[in-house]
Amino acid sequence: MTTPEHTRFNPDSEVLVSVKDLKKHFPIRGGVVKRQVGAVKAVDGVSFDIYQGHTLGLVGESGSGKSTIGRVMLQLDPATEGTVTFDDIELTKLRGEKLRKLRPRMQMVFQDPHASLNPRMTVASIIGEPLKEHGTVRGAERRERIEELLSLVGLEPSHANRYPHEFSGGQRQRIGIARAIALNPEFIVCDEPIAALDVSIQSQIVNLLVNLQDHLGLTYLFISHDLSMVRHIADRVAVLYLGKVMEMSDVDTLYNHPKHPYTQALLSAVPVPDPVVELTRRRVILEGDIPSPANPPLGCPFNTRCPVAQERCSLEEPEWRELDSGHWVACHFAE
Amino acid sequence: MTSARRAASDWFKYSDRRSRKTGGGVANEPVLEVSGLTTQFDTQDGMVHAVNGVSFTLNKGEFLGVVGESGSGKSVTMMSLLRLIPMPPGEIVDGQAMYNGQDLLHIDLDQLRQIRGKSIGFIFQDPMTSLNPVLTVGFQIEESLKIHQHLPTEAREDRALELLELVGIPSPAARLKSYPHELSGGMRQRVMIAVALACSPQILIADEPTTALDVTIQAQIIELVKDLREQFGTAVIWITHDLGVVAGLADRVLVMYGGQIVEEAPVADLYARPQHPYTKGLLGSVPRLDQKGDDLVTIPGQPPSMFRVQTQCPFAPRCPYVFDRCREENPPLLPITPTQKAACWWDMEAGEARV
Numbered sequence: 001m002t003t004p005e006h007t008r009f010n011p012d013s014e015v016l017v018s019v020k021d022l023k024k025h026f027p028i029r030g031g032v033v034k035r036q037v038g039a040v041k042a043v044d045g046v047s048f049d050i051y052q053g054h055t056l057g058l059v060g061e062s063g064s065g066k067s068t069i070g071r072v073m074l075q076l077d078p079a080t081e082g083t084v085t086f087d088d089i090e091l092t093k094l095r096g097e098k099l100r101k102l103r104p105r106m107q108m109v110f111q112d113p114h115a116s117l118n119p120r121m122t123v124a125s126i127i128g129e130p131l132k133e134h135g136t137v138r139g140a141e142r143r144e145r146i147e148e149l150l151s152l153v154g155l156e157p158s159h160a161n162r163y164p165h166e167f168s169g170g171q172r173q174r175i176g177i178a179r180a181i182a183l184n185p186e187f188i189v190c191d192e193p194i195a196a197l198d199v200s201i202q203s204q205i206v207n208l209l210v211n212l213q214d215h216l217g218l219t220y221l222f223i224s225h226d227l228s229m230v231r232h233i234a235d236r237v238a239v240l241y242l243g244k245v246m247e248m249s250d251v252d253t254l255y256n257h258p259k260h261p262y263t264q265a266l267l268s269a270v271p272v273p274d275p276v277v278e279l280t281r282r283r284v285i286l287e288g289d290i291p292s293p294a295n296p297p298l299g300c301p302f303n304t305r306c307p308v309a310q311e312r313c314s315l316e317e318p319e320w321r322e323l324d325s326g327h328w329v330a331c332h333f334a335e
Numbered sequence: 336m337t338s339a340r341r342a343a344s345d346w347f348k349y350s351d352r353r354s355r356k357t358g359g360g361v362a363n364e365p366v367l368e369v370s371g372l373t374t375q376f377d378t379q380d381g382m383v384h385a386v387n388g389v390s391f392t393l394n395k396g397e398f399l400g401v402v403g404e405s406g407s408g409k410s411v412t413m414m415s416l417l418r419l420i421p422m423p424p425g426e427i428v429d430g431q432a433m434y435n436g437q438d439l440l441h442i443d444l445d446q447l448r449q450i451r452g453k454s455i456g457f458i459f460q461d462p463m464t465s466l467n468p469v470l471t472v473g474f475q476i477e478e479s480l481k482i483h484q485h486l487p488t489e490a491r492e493d494r495a496l497e498l499l500e501l502v503g504i505p506s507p508a509a510r511l512k513s514y515p516h517e518l519s520g521g522m523r524q525r526v527m528i529a530v531a532l533a534c535s536p537q538i539l540i541a542d543e544p545t546t547a548l549d550v551t552i553q554a555q556i557i558e559l560v561k562d563l564r565e566q567f568g569t570a571v572i573w574i575t576h577d578l579g580v581v582a583g584l585a586d587r588v589l590v591m592y593g594g595q596i597v598e599e600a601p602v603a604d605l606y607a608r609p610q611h612p613y614t615k616g617l618l619g620s621v622p623r624l625d626q627k628g629d630d631l632v633t634i635p636g637q638p639p640s641m642f643r644v645q646t647q648c649p650f651a652p653r654c655p656y657v658f659d660r661c662r663e664e665n666p667p668l669l670p671i672t673p674t675q676k677a678a679c680w681w682d683m684e685a686g687e688a689r690v
Binding site for chain 1 (some may be wrong): 404405505519521522549550551552553554555557558576577578579580581582583602603606607616617618620621622623624625627630631632633634635637638
C-alpha cells in the first residue's frame with residue numbers, strides 16, 4: 001500500500017502533460033440561418049502541468065468546466081484555443097493516424113459505468129477491444145492479458161464471458177478501469193469515476209486506483225466534485241470556477257491554507273463526518289448560484305458571489321500569480 | 336469503559352450546546368411511531384423484500400437522520416408511511432405507523448390525503464421531476480393551501496410570497512409566476528421546501544434533498560432547514576447517504592442496511608463508538624476533509640440481493656466479525672446502552688459474542 005510520503009508531490013518529477021491557455025467555447029446559434037450569436041465559455045484560459053507519476057485533482061461545481069477540460073486534453077473534443085502537450089508532443093496539432101498512434105498512451109475512465117460499457121458486448125470483448133484495435137497482442141495471448149487485467153482490477157477470470165448488466169455499479173467501474181489500463185497507458189483522465197457509486201464502494205475503487213498507480217506508475221487527472229476524496233487521492237489540486245482556475249497548489253497547502261475566497265467557501269461548505277467538529281466549524285455560506293458560462297461576469301468570475309468583493313473585482317480580471325512557490329492564485333486580494 | 340465514559344461526556348457536552356443553541360431540547364414525546372413496517376415489490380424477476388420489519392419513533396421537534404446506501408430501503412420506508420409507493424407492484428405487507436392516534440398504513444385514502452402535505456410534508460430528491468413543469472411555482476405552492484386550508488385567493492398569494500421569502504428566493508413576487516425550468520437546481524429545491532412547508536407541517540420528511548446539488552448550494556439548503564426547524568419546531572426525517580451532512584444536522588441517526596435498521600443512536604455516540612460493523616466500516620470508508628488520510632477502509636463485497644428473505648444477518652457476507660450465529664439467525668435491534676441500539680450478535684468493544 002501507499003505511504004503518504006510516496007504519494008505526496010515530489011517537485012523533481014518531470015512534467016508529463018502540460019496545458020497552456022486552453023479554451024473551449026461551444027457556439028450558441030440562433031436566427032434563421034443559425035448564425036453564431038454567442039458562446040458558452042466552458043473552459044476559458046486554463047493552464048497547468050501534470051507531473052509524471054502524480055495525481056492532479058480538478059475540483060469545481062457542476063458547470064465549472066472540469067469534464068470539458070478532461071475531454072479536450074485527450075482530444076475527444078477539439079480545443080478552441082491553447083495547447084495540450086503530452087510528453088513534449090503537441091496534441092492540439094495532431095490529427096487522424098498520428099493522434100490514434102498516441103491513444104494507447106493516454107486513456108480515460110468515465111463517470112457513469114452504466115452508460116460507458118456497451119451492453120451487447122461481453123466483458124472480454126470490452127476489455128479486449130483496445131488490444132484488438134491497437135493490435136498489440138493476439139489470440140491466446142490476448143485472452144491471457146484479459147484475464148490478467150481482470151485480476152488486476154479485482155474481478156474473476158470467469159467474469160470474462162458475462163455481460164455488463166450482470167454486474168453491480170462498482171464492478172462495472174472496475175471493468176471500465178481494466179479497459180483503460182489494457183494498453184499500459186502512462187496517463188489516465190478519471191472523470192468523476194466514483195460519483196455514481198455507493199459510499200462503501202467508492203473507497204474500493206479509490207484504493208484500486210491508488211494501487212494501480214503504485215504498480216504501474218500511472219499519472220492521473222482526477223476530476224471530482226468530492227473535495228474529501230480529492231484530498232485523499234491527489235498530490236496537487238486545481239480549483240475551477242466558471243472555466244477558469246482560481247487556485248492551484250499541492251494538496252496540503254490548499255486544504256490547510258486556502259488563499260482564494262472561493263476555495264475557502266467551497267472547503268467550508270463540505271460537511272465533515274464528525275458531530276463534534278461540525279458543531280464548532282465556521283461556515284462561509286455563498287449567496288446565489290454559479291453564473292451562466294454563456295454570460296460570465298466581467299472582471300473576476302467569482303465577484304458576483306464573493307463575500308469580500310470590492311469595486312475593482314468587477315472591473316479588472318485578477319492576474320494568475322504565484323504567491324508562494326507552487327501556490328498559484330487568481331485574486332486581487334489574496335496574500 | 337473509559338472510552339465509553341468519554342463518549343458519554345462528549346454527548347452531554349454536545350447535547351447541552353445543541354439545546355442552548357436551539358432554545359430547548361428535544362422533547363421525548365413521540366409524534367410518529369412506526370413498528371414492524373414491511374414492504375415488498377412483486378416484480379417480474381421475483382419478490383423484492385425492500386423493507387423488512389422496520390420500527391422507530393420520531394419525537395416532537397427531533398431531527399432524525401436516516402443513513403444507508405442505495406437499495407437499503409431508506410426511501411421506500413418513508414414513502415410507505417404515506418403510501419406513496421406504486422401499488423401494485425408494491426405492497427405494504429405488515430406494520431403500523433401511528434400518527435396522532437391514527438394508523439397511517441390502514442386509514443382510508445381520503446383521511447390520509449388530509450395528512451399528506453398538511454401535517455406531514457415531503458421533499459423529494461430530484462426537484463426537476465417532482466415539480467410539475469407546466470404549472471407556475473406559485474400555483475404549486477398555493478395548491479396545498481387551497482386544498483388543506485381553504486384560503487381565499489388573496490390570502491393564498493400572500494402566503495406563497497411569504498414562503499418564497501422564507502426559503503430565500505430573490506425577488507419572490509416575480510418568481511411566483513416562473514415555471515420550474517426557469518429556475519436553477521438549488522432554487523427548485525427551495526421551491527420544493529416551500530411547497531412542503533406551506534401548511535406548517537408537524538413532520539417534514541426529506542428524501543436526499545441535497546444529493547443532486549453542489550456543495551455550496553447544499554450548504555445553503557442545510558442552513559435554511561436548520562433555521563426553519565428552530566423557528567417552527569418541525570420534526571424532520573432527513574434521508575441521506577452522506578455521513579457528513581447527518582453529523583452536523585441530526586439529533587439521532589438510524590443506519591439502514593438490507594431493508595432493516597442495523598443501528599440507532601444519538602449522533603455523537605454513533606460517530607464516537609459505532610456498535611454495528613457496517614456503521615464502523617462506513618465511517619472508515621469516507622475520507623475526511625479536515626484530516627490527512629491514511630488508507631481508506633473498504634467494506635469488501637457487494638450489498639445483499641433483496642430478492643431473498645433475510646434469514647441470516649444481511650451484513651454477514653461482508654462482515655469482518657462474522658461467526659456461526661450470524662449465518663443462522665438475523666439479529667434483532669438490541670439495546671446496547673439506554674440510547675443506542677444495534678442489530679449485531681458481536682460485541683466489537685469486548686471482542687466477544689453478545690448474549
